[in-house]
Amino acid sequence: GAVVSQHPSWVICKSGTSVKIECRSLDFQATTMFWYRQFPKQSLMLMATSNEGSKATYEQGVEKDKFLINHASLTLSTLTVTSAHPEDSSFYICSAPPYRQNTEAFFGQGTRLTVV
Amino acid sequence: GENVEQHPSTLSVQEGDSAVIKCTYSDSASNYFPWYKQELGKGPQLIIDIRSNVGEKKDQRIAVTLNKTAKHFSLHITETQPEDSAVYFCAASYNAGGTSYGKLTFGQGTILTVHP
Numbered sequence: 001g002a003v004v005s006q007h008p009s010w011v012i013c014k015s016g017t018s019v020k021i022e023c024r025s026l027d028f029q030a031t032t033m034f035w036y037r038q039f040p041k042q043s044l045m046l047m048a049t050s051n052e053g054s055k056a057t058y059e060q061g062v063e064k065d066k067f068l069i070n071h072a073s074l075t076l077s078t079l080t081v082t083s084a085h086p087e088d089s090s091f092y093i094c095s096a097p098p099y100r101q102n103t104e105a106f107f108g109q110g111t112r113l114t115v116v
Numbered sequence: 117g118e119n120v121e122q123h124p125s126t127l128s129v130q131e132g133d134s135a136v137i138k139c140t141y142s143d144s145a146s147n148y149f150p151w152y153k154q155e156l157g158k159g160p161q162l163i164i165d166i167r168s169n170v171g172e173k174k175d176q177r178i179a180v181t182l183n184k185t186a187k188h189f190s191l192h193i194t195e196t197q198p199e200d201s202a203v204y205f206c207a208a209s210y211n212a213g214g215t216s217y218g219k220l221t222f223g224q225g226t227i228l229t230v231h232p
Contacts, residue, residue: 006159034218043205043222044160093159097218104150105218107159 002028004096006108013084013115021079021111023050023094029074030096034105035067038091050077050094074099084115118143120208122223130231135196137226139206140188148211149182149189150220154203163204164191167211196230203227 003026013019023033031052036044048069049057056069066088068080077096081088091112097105119142129135141149147168152160166173166180166189173180177196182189193200207220 004159032218034220043224044220046219046221049219095218095220104162104165105220107152107161110157110159112157 002026002096002098002106004094004106004108006092006094006111008111009109010112011114013113015085015115016083018080018082019084019113021081021092021094021113023077023079023096023108025075025096025098025106028096028098028101030077031074031099033071033077033094033096035069035077035079036093036095038093038110040091044093050079052077081113084113086115089113089115118146118208118210118221120206120221120223122206122226124226125224126227126229128229128231129196131196131198133196135191135193135200135228135230137191137204137206137228138188139190139208139223140186141208141221142187143208143210144184144187145210146208148209149180150207151178151180151191152205152207152222154205154225160205193228196228198230198232201228201230 005024007022033050035047038044050069050071052071058064071077093110095105095107122139150165154160177194179192204226206223209220
């Protein structure tokens with residue numbers, strides 16, 4: 001199957017700093033990517049839809065100024081957690097459906113963010 | 117919006133037994149229903165999916181059934197093995213074609229434990 005790679009796999013940062021997470025589709029193009037958040041022992045919640053060349057669409061209750069999304073190319077979307085706080089600690093997962101292939105979306109391996 | 121309920125939250129079976137996980141959804145417009153397996157610290161992996169024009173789909177030891185009228189779908193795993201132990205998530209979405217496969221509403225998850 002197609003491969004979606006996230007980087008880093010885990011990151012620890014200090015409160016008040018910003019952290020960037022990358023999501024790359026390695027062998028296909030993706031005009032749209034999705035960012036999910038998963039708290040321990042909980043389900044995945046959609047945060048936002050990343051659109052190549054245009055603004056991201058955020059789900060209700062997700063602060064767009066807190067979670068900056070950039071989808072600058074057909075294979076890369078980035079999520080930046082700005083001014084991180086301990087409550088932002090979570091597992092962040094991206095997914096990408098291959099462009100024009102009408103198939104499932106493929107998930108990255110996730111990024112564990114810990115804010116101390 | 118869509119709401120997906122998943123039961124049970126935990127399921128413990130003996131190796132070789134069958135396991136059944138059930139989900140209900142609220143939005144009658146949903147037409148795509150994937151199931152994911154998630155191992156600790158990893159992203160979800162698609163194990164099987166079903167579209168609303170099909171009532172049942174099988175792939176070796178795994179099967180999914182869909183009842184559109186009742187708005188519920190189920191995952192069936194036969195001849196379970198210890199390596200099937202993981203967290204399983206159901207999801208639902210309305211797929212208008214192309215990239216919308218990725219915008220998923222997940223169930224709460226089921227922790228499946230298969231005892232040798």
